[in-house]
Amino acid sequence: MGQYRLQRLNDQLRDEISQLILRGEVKDYRVSTFLSINRVEVTSDLGYAKVYVSSFLTDNQVKRGVAGLNSAAGFIQSSIAKKMRIRQFPKLQFIVDSGMKSGFKMVQTLNQLEAESKEREQNQVEE
Numbered sequence: 013m014g015q016y017r018l019q020r021l022n023d024q025l026r027d028e029i030s031q032l033i034l035r036g037e038v039k040d041y042r043v044s045t046f047l048s049i050n051r052v053e054v055t056s057d058l059g060y061a062k063v064y065v066s067s068f069l070t071d072n073q074v075k076r077g078v079a080g081l082n083s084a085a086g087f088i089q090s091s092i093a094k095k096m097r098i099r100q101f102p103k104l105q106f107i108v109d110s111g112m113k114s115g116f117k118m119v120q121t122l123n124q125l126e127a128e129s130k131e132r133e134q135n136q137v138e139e
Contacts, residue, residue, distance in 0.1 A: 042080030064109035
């Protein structure tokens with residue numbers, strides 16, 4: 013499968029899974045509407061797809077949500093397969109993606125260091 017076509021499939025799967033979660037069609041109590049799908053990586057043979065999930069919820073809530081998504085993977089696969097016309101639908105595997113949360117913490121730390129630096133400069137000027 014061509015790289016461009018595979019990227020379009022990744023994006024389409026990401027959008028469809030996000031819509032299922034937002035509409036509350038996944039009935040597992042562990043799945044929150046605050047979970048977001050960052051990216052999807054489908055293998056070139058269309059056998060498997062890794063779905064990276066993140067949120068600003070606590071780590072335990074995100075892990076529980078991912079466990080709920082993994083248990084509802086069959087329902088999600090069948091719901092999306094009815095809408096899409098591909099010969100073989102990939103098996104979905106949901107994975108916790110902590111990249112967004114760690115990036116946010118990094119930005120907060122940099123902002124805090126910048127504020128402390130400005131405060132030190134201001135104190136030195138006053139002396």
